[in-house]
Every structure is written in structure tokens, then in C-alpha cells.
Amino acid sequence: MILSIEDLSIRSRERTIVDGVSLTVREGEFMALVGQSGSGKSLLSQAIGQLLPSNLRAAGKVLFEGDNLLDYDLREMRTLRGRRLSYIFQDYQGAFTPFRSIGAHFDEYQKIHGEKSKTVRRDKAAEALESVGLDAALLRRYPFQLSGGQLQRTAIATALLLSPRLLIADEATTALDSVSGHRVLELLARKQQETGCAILFITHDWRHVRRYADRLAVMKEGRIVESGGKHRILDHPQHEYTRRLIEAAPVLGRSLRSGLEQEEQA
Amino acid sequence: MKTAYAHRRILRSVPASMKHRLQAGAAALFALLVIGASIYTFMILKHDPTLTDLRGRLLGASTLHPLGTDHLGRDVLTRLLLGSTQTLGYSLLALGTALVIGIPFGLLAGYRRGWVDRLFMRIADGFLAFPDTIVAIVLSGLLGAGIGNLVLAIVLVKWVSYARLVRSTVLSESQKDYVAIARTHGLSDARIMSRHLLPHIAGHVLVLASLDLGKIILLISSLSYIGLGAQPPTPEWGAMLNDSRPYFQSRPELMVYPGLAIVSVVLLANMLGDYLRDRFDVKKEAQP
């Protein structure tokens, strides 16, 4: 159990947005959190790394490798973020400072986390870019010179640079079209195989859930309505809302919703 | 001109809800003032504002002359109130003319793009190169001093800012899908401009115009003060200020009255502008 969220609530002054959610992510698994926009799934993911906007308060427990992250102070959180836990966001353009080159981003990131040698930093950055299928020459480019898919790959390279144990991908493919989104996700799954890090993947796209998730949780209006193994939920949803959500998305229909060719023998 | 915005610094310390009420109050007061002054001057005018009476010059306040008389024996209150219609009237005339020229110019340039846009905007840039005061002084030098030439000078300088504002709004709006769709509905360009684009512009233009009004009032007054605007015996505030200058030692209130009038009208006009800007804040409206 790498991450265990227990009875987490997120409130603004007026209302409760996330209401008593419990969720676990196991070591090395691909966990999907599915829900419509406004269900609170993004806020939940932000609460893990204390990234909530200042007008929101989180209460409950977020146990990461046994420690409650909500008790961490800012300095402790900063050392944790990036090293043990990192994020990829939907907005790939906002994830990079427009007037700094890609290389400068990698360099600064490593410097903050204590890598002193300049040549090591440079070599590591080039290696990281190549590991996500990009040319090391891109280090000299600026963010606006890269396509959306390239930027999101770069974001993955940055996020995995210090081999975190948990990667939180918040709608990482939503802003990309289906083909480049697919390629980015394929890469993410491959990197997971290589590094063995756990992924909490927040999405509303069943396609990706079907293909890559081990387990999933469905969120609606701040609560988890259903969670469990992928095949169980996709092929035999218990909750009415889950059923509606699954049926709303068209599939290329040859197989079961979960992507299996036939029912698994229980 | 920076001082014209002094009220913003003061308002910043006021809570937002109260600030709105203050601004709305100021806007209402401004409207009342304009209406009141014009009613007064046309309905219950007791004195001829240009009638000189050298025996009754520089009189103090009395029931007959509530604010006394000036150096030529004219009633100060009457001149002050008539001055409001003068100053405001010419300011509005200048503003209106600038709008009438600027809006179609900007609409056409922004919607047509291409060479029309380039031509229009080079012309506009040319006008923009001259500061308003310089243009006013040059025009007075060429065509003679007078309020008409002053208005002309203001129009020449001001229309450009409206044309540019309208153009930039139209440039971005006409890229939006709803304009493309209006075209598939067979709407003519003129119809698209009037039905779909003009309403977008109206808010922006109104805000800019009301903020400009204060500046124009100030400009007319200050140029009249140095003798380039309204000519005697027209009761214009800037000119009145100038007229009373020699009597500054003995009758300082003769300068204080028009000065106060200018300051308060400019302030109110600016508050009206701020109020309209908050009301028509497009970004706020677009939020779902």
C-alpha cells in the first residue's frame, strides 16, 4: 500500500466539495479515478501533494508510505514532491515557463533536488528526454516550439526524473487529440513497467481505463460511488451512475467493455 | 492628468460593496447635476450671463447674487451653471463626433482585415503621433483660437483611440465561431457587424468614452484657461478661472468656484466611468 487516503474531506467556506473519500493505491499499480468534470476528482489529487488552492481545506488522512502528508510542513512537502511523489497535469502549456528552454527546466529541477554537477545534470536531462522517445536536441528549444504531445512527454520525463514511487496524472491526455493522447499514455504505461512506480490516473476517458488500469474508482459529486477491479466494474457495474457513465461512451464493439474478448472465469 | 484619478487611490481602501454603491451614487449625482444645471439655466435663469454692470462689479454674496459678481459685474452662479452646459456640451460634442468617426472606421478595419485594415491603421497611427494639447495649440495657431477649433482638435486626436479599440475587439470577436455561423446563415456583412459585433463593442466604448469625458472636460477647461478655447464673454469654467486671476488677492473665491466645478465634474465623470467599467466587465459576464 503506497498511498492510503482515509476519510478525506475538502471544504471551502461555503460547502463540502469532497466528502469523506477513502481510496488506496497499491505498490506499482495503475489506479484510475474516473468521474465527470466537477466531481471533485482533481481536487482530491491536488490534496495529496498539498496543492489545493488556499481557500480550500483538507481534513482526514493521506497516508503516503505510512506518513500522513496533511501533517507535513511546506519544507517537508517540497522534498517529498518530485522525489517520492510527482504530478503531470492536463495543461501542458502551463507546466512550462514559456521564456525558458526545456533544458533550463530540467537543470533547475535537478539543482533544487541537490544535483551539484552541471555535466551530470546535462547528461541526465538528455537521457530522460531520450527515454520518452524525444531527441535530446529538444533541450535547446523553447516550450512553444514543441507540439502538445511532445510537451506532455517532456512533462512525463521531468516527473519521472527522480524515480518517484507515485505518479499522479491529472487528466494528462485530455487536452491532446485521441491519437497523440494514446501515444502519451502508451509511453506512461511503458515507463511504469520500467520503473515500477504506482500511477494514480485521473480521467473521464474510459478508453484509457479499459486499456491500462488495474483497478478503478468512480467518483460523483465528491464521493466514491464504486471502486474495485477493472473487469468487475466495467463489465458488471453495481452502481446505476457507473452504468450510465460507461454506457454514455461509445466503444468500438467487438469485445466486452473491459477489453476482454470474453468473460473472465471467476 | 494623473490627479484626475486620485479618487481611485482613495476608493481602494473602501470595501468593494461600498465602493460600488459610492460609484453608483456618483454616477447618479453626475446625471442629476447635468439635468439640474440645464433645467436651471433654461427655466429659472434670473440674470443674463453676459450682461456687464461695472457699478456692481466684484460684489460679495447676497440674495440677488448668491455667489456674488465678477470683475465685470456678471452674476457668478449664473455663469457657473451655464458654464456647465458649455463645458459639458462641447465635451460631449467632441466625444460624440470622435465616436461617430472612430466606430465605423474600427469596425471596417477589424472585420475586413487585409489592405483596408493596413491603410486605416496607418492613418490612425499618423494621428496618434501628436499629443492632444499640441494639436489643439497648432490648430488654434492655424485657424485662430475658439471653442470650435478646440473641439475639432479633440476629435482629431480622440477618434483614433476609439477606432483602435473597436478594431481590436472586432479582430478577436470576428474570429469566433458564431460569426462564421452567422455567415452560413446568409447574414450580410453589414448585418453581422450591426447584430453580432456592435453589441460587443458598445460596452467597451461606453466605458472608454466616460473615462475620456473627464479628460476632455479638463482639456477644454485648461486650454480655455490659456486662451485657446472659449473666447470671452462665453461663460466657460477655464476662461472664468483665467478672468478671475488678477483678483486672486482680493476675491480668491472667484477662482475657487470654477476650480471646484471643474474638479467635481471631472471626478464624477471618472467615477461614472469606473462604475460603467465594472458593470460592463465582459470577462465577468462570460463566466458561466
Next chain:
Amino acid sequence: MSRPISESRDSLFAAQTLAPDAQQGVGTADAYAAERAPVSAGALPPVLLVDGLTRTYAGAQLPAVRSVSFALGRGECLGLVGESGCGKSTLARCLLRIEEADAGSIMLGGQDIAPLRGRKLRPHRRKIQIVFQNPAAALNPRLRIEDSLLDPYLQLGREAKLSHFAYTSRDAYVRRLLEAVELPAELAGRYPHELSGGQRQRVTIARAISIEPEVLVLDEPTASLDVISQGAVLDLLTGLRRSLGLSYLFISHDLAAVHRMSQRIMVMRSGEIVDQFEAEDLFSEERHPYTQELISIF
């Protein structure tokens, strides 16, 4: 379980002409036969016939749309799938005459509208309408819903003899349109920002069908909606096509949605149509490699 796909894919017309497609995934012997055969497979001529349409942007080396040709049968839904930047939106804008094609013809109801301009073009505009991806941008934020709905009628409606949405009074007309897209009548007086994304998209659909076009171009109509509204809007569109006898050009990057909606599918890449086939032949071995790559993604 999901309902059979064939149910949502047949239409008034296609039901009579296309073979029932019960056997999903079994490729027919000659998958390209349909492409070569007349679209309507009968006496009816295609409602839209595009030939050699090309559009090159100023300064670009390659055309955004290169020599695209296809036919759209009456009552048919023709899918167009491709990645972003492949030229599918440019194609749509050229068909609608929002952008001008450099070459090619657009036969709409037997008349080539490509060379027409101004007054000559206007009567033909009614026959083809479009629904865009982002309904927030497609509605003028300063017009009430009812005014947006009336826009097409004011210009094009009077000339046409409308049967489904006959104009008796302003209110009745607006109410009838809102009803057709399953929206409550009280939305008429609202502004676009007061509606949800799904509701807004329904309004743009109502506006597009108000003047009873023959062809409706749907350019990613569900891409900006959340999952549940997506399904509902697709259902609505299928229902409208059947009840009004509309023909759709359904453009999307979502192959699953295209497959669900369309009888025939075209695949576009770098401005060209690289593959064109009956929907039931999607899983055939003879598909273009790029089509197969797309399938593998979904």
C-alpha cells in the same frame, strides 16, 4: 450491456438499402466496392457531391486539404475521422463556404456552389449547416437563446417553405425548436453562459436544423462535452437524422463515436482521404495501415 450497434446506425433510408450488419468485425470480400458504387444505391442522387476540393493556406508548403472527393447520400451519416491538424475542420469550413477552397466543386442538390458568391450563394446556404465543437464560442454571448435561434430564420427562413418548424409566431417557433432538441421552453430567455455545455450544444443543433437544411456538418460536436452529455447528444443527433431525414457529415477524432454514428467512414490524414469504407468493414483485413493503427488505439 451495450445495445447492438446496428440499432443506432440504421436510418430510414439506409435500413432499406444496406445489409443488416449483425456480423461485426467480419470483413467483406470487397471492402472498396461500396466506395465505387453509387452512394444511394438506388435512384436517388447524392445530396452532396464533393470533387477535388483543395485548400492551401498562404505560406504553407502543403495543402491543408488535398483533392478531397466524396459523396453523401440522402439520409446517410458519413463519418470523417482523423487526428487534429489533418485538415478535417478546414474541409468543413470550405464546404460551408466560411473559407474559400482553391479548387474543386461542391455539388449541393445538383448545383455547384463553389464558384457562387454573395447574392447568388445565399439561397444555397440554407441547404447546408454546421455544428461546431465548442458551443460556447458558437453562440453570441450577448444574444438570448431565442434570438440566436431566430438568426437563421430571419435571413434564410422566409424563402424556404419550412414544414417541420413552420413559423407561426416567434414564441411558438422557438418553443418548437427547443422541444426538438429536448430542452425546456423556459431556456428561451436565458443567455448562453447560464446554460450547461450540453444544453448549449443542443441549442446550436436546434439553430442548425431550424431552417431545415439537407446536409448537417458536425465538426466534433461532442468533443467539448462531458461523457454523459456526449452520449445524450449523439442519441439526439441520431434521432433527428431519422425524423427529419437529414444527411450528416460527422467529423471526429473519436473513431468509436464515428463508428457508432455512421454508415460509411472516411479516414483523413495530412489533408487527404486515405481510406473509405462501409462501417461494418471497419475491422476488415483490407483496411489502410493507418486505419488499423487508429483501430488499435480504441
